[in-house]
Amino acid sequence: MLSQSAPRTIKIPDGTSIRLSLSEALSSATNEVDDPVRFEVTEDVKVGDTVVFSKGVTAVGHVVEVEPKRRLGRAGKLNFALDHIKGPDGSNVRLRASSTRKGDDKTGTVIVGTVLLSPLFLIMRGKDVSITKGTIVAAYVDGDREITLGYAEAGSASRNSPQPPAAAPTDVKTAEPSTVVVKSEPDGAEITVDGKFVGNTPSTVQLAPGDHVVSIQKSHFKPWQRSITVTSGGIVTLNSILEKN
Numbered sequence: 337m338l339s340q341s342a343p344r345t346i347k348i349p350d351g352t353s354i355r356l357s358l359s360e361a362l363s364s365a366t367n368e369v370d371d372p373v374r375f376e377v378t379e380d381v382k383v384g385d386t387v388v389f390s391k392g393v394t395a396v397g398h399v400v401e402v403e404p405k406r407r408l409g410r411a412g413k414l415n416f417a418l419d420h421i422k423g424p425d426g427s428n429v430r431l432r433a434s435s436t437r438k439g440d441d442k443t444g445t446v447i448v449g450t451v452l453l454s455p456l457f458l459i460m461r462g463k464d465v466s467i468t469k470g471t472i473v474a475a476y477v478d479g480d481r482e483i484t485l486g487y488a489e490a491g492s493a494s495r496n497s498p499q500p501p502a503a504a505p506t507d508v509k510t511a512e513p514s515t516v517v518v519k520s521e522p523d524g525a526e527i528t529v530d531g532k533f534v535g536n537t538p539s540t541v542q543l544a545p546g547d548h549v550v551s552i553q554k555s556h557f558k559p560w561q562r563s564i565t566v567t568s569g570g571i572v573t574l575n576s577i578l579e580k581n
Contacts, residue, residue, distance in 0.1 A: 345484050348388050351435055352477040354381050354421065356395055357470055364412030365404050365464040370517060372540045373397040373416045375473060388424055388483070395421035395431060395475060398539055405464045414465040418475050419535040425483045428534050432478040513542040514566035517573040518550065525554035525578065537576075545570075552576045 356375035374396055381389040396419050403413040420428040518527050520537040527534050527541070528551045534541050537552065545568045552560040557578040566572055 343484055345482055346383055346386055346388065348383055348423075348429065348477050348481045348483065350477060350480045352381065352383070352388075353435070354389055354395070354431070354475045354477070355379055356473045356475050358467060358473065359394075359469065361469045362399070362414060362416070362467040363464055364402050364414040364466070367399050367402050367414065369399055369402055370519070370538045370540065371399040371402075373399060375475075377421070378472070386485070389421060390424075393422055395419075396535070396539075397431075400538075412464040414467065418473075419539055420533075421475070423481070423483050424485060427483065427532060429481050429483075430478040430533070430536070431475045433473075433475065435474075435476050512569040513544055514568065514570040514572065516541050516543050516550070516564070516566065517571070518552070518576075519574065520552050520554070520560070520576045520578055522554070522557075522578065525552045525557070525560075525576075527552055550574060552578070554578055556581055 355378045357378050359374040359376055362373065374394060377389050377391055377393045377395065380387045380391050397416050398419060399414070399416045401413055401415040405412040418431040418433050420430050423429045517540050518535075518537055523537045525537045527537060527539060529541065529543065529548055531549075543566050545566055547563065547565050550562050550564060557580055560576040560578055562574060562576075564572060564574070
Protein backbone atom coordinates (compact mmCIF):
# COMPACT_ATOMS: atom_id res chain seq x y z
CA MET A 337 0.00 0.00 0.00
CA LEU A 338 1.07 3.60 -0.61
CA SER A 339 0.76 6.17 2.13
CA GLN A 340 -0.41 9.60 0.99
CA SER A 341 -0.51 13.08 2.45
CA ALA A 342 -3.57 15.29 1.94
CA PRO A 343 -3.35 18.44 -0.20
CA ARG A 344 -2.18 21.47 1.75
CA THR A 345 -1.62 25.16 1.12
CA ILE A 346 1.80 26.74 1.60
CA LYS A 347 2.65 30.42 1.45
CA ILE A 348 5.87 31.37 -0.31
CA PRO A 349 6.86 34.67 1.35
CA ASP A 350 7.66 37.80 -0.59
CA GLY A 351 11.42 38.10 -1.07
CA THR A 352 12.15 34.36 -0.92
CA SER A 353 15.65 34.02 -2.39
CA ILE A 354 16.33 31.78 -5.39
CA ARG A 355 19.78 31.14 -6.85
CA LEU A 356 19.64 30.82 -10.65
CA SER A 357 22.13 29.82 -13.33
CA LEU A 358 21.91 31.21 -16.87
CA SER A 359 21.06 28.33 -19.24
CA GLU A 360 22.49 29.85 -22.41
CA ALA A 361 24.95 32.60 -23.27
CA LEU A 362 23.76 36.10 -24.19
CA SER A 363 25.48 38.69 -26.37
CA SER A 364 24.69 42.21 -27.51
CA ALA A 365 25.97 41.11 -30.94
CA THR A 366 23.31 38.42 -31.47
CA ASN A 367 20.39 38.86 -29.07
CA GLU A 368 17.36 41.07 -29.69
CA VAL A 369 14.79 42.79 -27.49
CA ASP A 370 12.08 40.36 -26.24
CA ASP A 371 14.32 37.31 -26.72
CA PRO A 372 13.50 34.80 -23.96
CA VAL A 373 16.18 34.26 -21.30
CA ARG A 374 16.13 30.94 -19.45
CA PHE A 375 17.64 29.96 -16.12
CA GLU A 376 17.83 26.88 -13.90
CA VAL A 377 17.56 26.74 -10.12
CA THR A 378 20.97 25.72 -8.71
CA GLU A 379 19.78 24.35 -5.36
CA ASP A 380 16.51 23.37 -3.67
CA VAL A 381 14.55 26.26 -2.17
CA LYS A 382 12.55 25.40 0.95
CA VAL A 383 9.77 27.00 2.97
CA GLY A 384 10.09 25.31 6.32
CA ASP A 385 10.70 21.65 5.52
CA THR A 386 8.93 21.75 2.16
CA VAL A 387 10.80 22.13 -1.14
CA VAL A 388 8.93 24.74 -3.19
CA PHE A 389 11.45 25.12 -6.04
CA SER A 390 13.56 22.06 -6.83
CA LYS A 391 17.06 22.14 -8.27
CA GLY A 392 16.83 22.21 -12.06
CA VAL A 393 13.44 23.95 -12.27
CA THR A 394 13.28 26.51 -15.10
CA ALA A 395 12.86 30.25 -14.62
CA VAL A 396 12.21 32.67 -17.48
CA GLY A 397 13.10 36.27 -18.27
CA HIS A 398 13.43 38.36 -21.41
CA VAL A 399 15.84 40.82 -23.02
CA VAL A 400 14.69 44.42 -22.47
CA GLU A 401 17.56 46.40 -23.98
CA VAL A 402 20.26 45.48 -26.48
CA GLU A 403 22.65 47.48 -28.61
CA PRO A 404 25.67 46.08 -30.50
CA LYS A 405 29.07 47.69 -30.21
CA ARG A 406 29.29 50.93 -32.15
CA ARG A 407 31.89 52.99 -33.90
CA LEU A 408 34.23 55.37 -32.12
CA GLY A 409 34.97 52.73 -29.50
CA ARG A 410 31.54 52.77 -27.84
CA ALA A 411 30.65 49.49 -26.14
CA GLY A 412 27.42 47.58 -26.64
CA LYS A 413 24.52 47.31 -24.19
CA LEU A 414 22.63 44.29 -22.90
CA ASN A 415 20.00 44.25 -20.15
CA PHE A 416 17.36 41.67 -19.30
CA ALA A 417 14.57 41.20 -16.77
CA LEU A 418 13.32 38.32 -14.65
CA ASP A 419 9.72 37.24 -15.28
CA HIS A 420 8.63 34.06 -13.49
CA ILE A 421 9.49 30.57 -12.28
CA LYS A 422 7.38 27.41 -12.41
CA GLY A 423 5.85 26.61 -9.01
CA PRO A 424 5.34 23.09 -7.64
CA ASP A 425 1.61 23.33 -8.46
CA GLY A 426 2.38 24.13 -12.10
CA SER A 427 1.58 27.84 -11.86
CA ASN A 428 3.98 30.68 -12.69
CA VAL A 429 5.39 32.56 -9.71
CA ARG A 430 6.48 36.13 -10.43
CA LEU A 431 10.12 37.11 -9.80
CA ARG A 432 12.13 40.27 -9.31
CA ALA A 433 15.86 41.01 -9.14
CA SER A 434 16.04 42.96 -5.87
CA SER A 435 15.52 41.59 -2.36
CA THR A 436 13.04 44.37 -1.58
CA ARG A 437 10.45 46.11 -3.73
CA LYS A 438 11.39 49.48 -5.14
CA GLY A 439 8.76 52.23 -5.01
CA ASP A 440 5.42 51.26 -6.51
CA ASP A 441 6.86 48.61 -8.80
CA LYS A 442 4.27 45.84 -8.98
CA THR A 443 5.37 44.14 -12.17
CA GLY A 444 8.41 42.31 -10.85
CA THR A 445 10.19 43.32 -14.04
CA VAL A 446 13.51 44.57 -12.73
CA ILE A 447 16.52 44.87 -15.00
CA VAL A 448 19.30 42.63 -13.74
CA GLY A 449 22.02 43.14 -16.35
CA THR A 450 23.81 45.63 -14.12
CA VAL A 451 23.77 43.11 -11.29
CA LEU A 452 25.71 40.61 -13.36
CA LEU A 453 28.21 42.85 -15.10
CA SER A 454 30.92 44.78 -13.30
CA PRO A 455 31.34 48.49 -14.17
CA LEU A 456 34.86 47.78 -15.44
CA PHE A 457 33.50 45.27 -17.91
CA LEU A 458 30.76 47.59 -19.11
CA ILE A 459 33.14 50.42 -20.01
CA MET A 460 35.51 48.33 -22.13
CA ARG A 461 35.80 50.30 -25.35
CA GLY A 462 34.52 48.84 -28.59
CA LYS A 463 33.35 45.55 -27.09
CA ASP A 464 30.06 43.67 -27.34
CA VAL A 465 28.56 42.77 -23.97
CA SER A 466 28.56 39.00 -23.41
CA ILE A 467 27.12 37.02 -20.50
CA THR A 468 28.35 33.45 -20.34
CA LYS A 469 26.28 30.33 -19.77
CA GLY A 470 26.30 29.39 -16.09
CA THR A 471 26.41 32.98 -14.81
CA ILE A 472 24.77 33.06 -11.37
CA VAL A 473 21.82 35.40 -10.80
CA ALA A 474 20.04 36.16 -7.53
CA ALA A 475 16.24 36.21 -7.89
CA TYR A 476 13.46 36.86 -5.39
CA VAL A 477 9.77 35.95 -5.26
CA ASP A 478 7.73 39.08 -5.99
CA GLY A 479 4.88 39.21 -3.47
CA ASP A 480 3.47 36.57 -1.12
CA ARG A 481 2.24 33.58 -3.08
CA GLU A 482 0.00 30.76 -1.83
CA ILE A 483 0.24 27.40 -3.58
CA THR A 484 -1.64 24.15 -3.06
CA LEU A 485 0.35 20.94 -3.06
CA GLY A 486 -1.52 17.85 -4.24
CA TYR A 487 -1.36 14.28 -3.01
CA ALA A 488 2.21 13.05 -2.66
CA GLU A 489 3.40 9.53 -2.25
CA ALA A 490 5.10 9.26 1.13
CA GLY A 491 5.94 5.58 0.93
CA SER A 492 7.03 3.08 -1.64
CA ALA A 493 5.35 0.02 -3.05
CA SER A 494 6.21 -3.33 -1.56
CA ARG A 495 8.88 -5.17 -3.46
CA ASN A 496 6.55 -8.16 -3.58
CA SER A 497 3.70 -6.20 -5.13
CA PRO A 498 3.04 -7.22 -8.72
CA GLN A 499 4.11 -4.59 -11.21
CA PRO A 500 1.89 -3.65 -14.16
CA PRO A 501 3.22 -4.63 -17.57
CA ALA A 502 5.17 -1.98 -19.42
CA ALA A 503 3.14 -0.02 -21.91
CA ALA A 504 3.77 -0.92 -25.51
CA PRO A 505 5.63 1.76 -27.47
CA THR A 506 3.50 3.87 -29.76
CA ASP A 507 4.24 5.98 -32.78
CA VAL A 508 2.10 8.87 -31.58
CA LYS A 509 4.02 12.12 -31.99
CA THR A 510 3.68 14.66 -29.20
CA ALA A 511 2.40 17.99 -30.46
CA GLU A 512 4.93 20.81 -30.20
CA PRO A 513 3.89 23.88 -28.20
CA SER A 514 3.24 27.17 -29.94
CA THR A 515 5.27 30.31 -29.21
CA VAL A 516 3.22 33.39 -28.34
CA VAL A 517 4.90 36.79 -28.01
CA VAL A 518 2.78 39.16 -25.91
CA LYS A 519 3.44 42.92 -25.92
CA SER A 520 1.54 45.95 -24.69
CA GLU A 521 1.68 49.73 -24.80
CA PRO A 522 2.57 50.64 -22.10
CA ASP A 523 4.52 47.55 -21.07
CA GLY A 524 4.66 46.03 -17.58
CA ALA A 525 1.06 44.75 -17.75
CA GLU A 526 0.06 41.40 -16.24
CA ILE A 527 -0.64 38.56 -18.67
CA THR A 528 -3.09 35.76 -17.90
CA VAL A 529 -3.78 32.82 -20.19
CA ASP A 530 -6.94 30.83 -19.54
CA GLY A 531 -7.19 32.49 -16.14
CA LYS A 532 -3.59 31.78 -15.03
CA PHE A 533 -0.87 34.40 -14.57
CA VAL A 534 2.06 33.75 -16.94
CA GLY A 535 4.18 36.91 -16.73
CA ASN A 536 4.36 40.59 -17.58
CA THR A 537 4.59 42.32 -20.93
CA PRO A 538 6.67 41.97 -22.95
CA SER A 539 6.96 38.19 -22.54
CA THR A 540 7.24 35.06 -24.65
CA VAL A 541 5.09 32.11 -23.53
CA GLN A 542 4.68 28.55 -24.74
CA LEU A 543 1.10 27.31 -25.24
CA ALA A 544 -0.31 23.92 -26.14
CA PRO A 545 -2.05 23.77 -29.52
CA GLY A 546 -5.73 24.71 -29.32
CA ASP A 547 -7.95 27.56 -28.17
CA HIS A 548 -6.83 30.00 -25.47
CA VAL A 549 -7.99 33.27 -23.94
CA VAL A 550 -5.25 35.86 -23.38
CA SER A 551 -5.97 38.76 -21.01
CA ILE A 552 -3.77 41.79 -20.28
CA GLN A 553 -4.35 44.06 -17.29
CA LYS A 554 -2.58 47.08 -15.84
CA SER A 555 -3.62 49.50 -13.13
CA HIS A 556 -5.43 52.61 -14.42
CA PHE A 557 -6.01 51.00 -17.84
CA LYS A 558 -8.95 49.11 -19.31
CA PRO A 559 -8.53 45.30 -19.50
CA TRP A 560 -7.60 43.84 -22.90
CA GLN A 561 -8.63 40.33 -23.98
CA ARG A 562 -8.37 38.15 -27.08
CA SER A 563 -9.35 34.58 -27.96
CA ILE A 564 -6.72 32.85 -30.08
CA THR A 565 -6.23 29.46 -31.71
CA VAL A 566 -2.65 28.24 -31.97
CA THR A 567 -1.23 25.35 -33.94
CA SER A 568 1.62 22.99 -33.17
CA GLY A 569 4.98 24.74 -33.55
CA GLY A 570 3.39 28.03 -34.61
CA ILE A 571 4.43 31.58 -33.69
CA VAL A 572 1.88 34.26 -32.77
CA THR A 573 2.49 37.89 -31.78
CA LEU A 574 -0.08 39.86 -29.77
CA ASN A 575 0.43 43.61 -29.43
CA SER A 576 -2.17 45.33 -27.24
CA ILE A 577 -2.61 49.09 -26.98
CA LEU A 578 -4.16 49.73 -23.58
CA GLU A 579 -6.67 52.53 -23.07
CA LYS A 580 -6.72 54.59 -19.89
CA ASN A 581 -9.77 54.31 -17.64
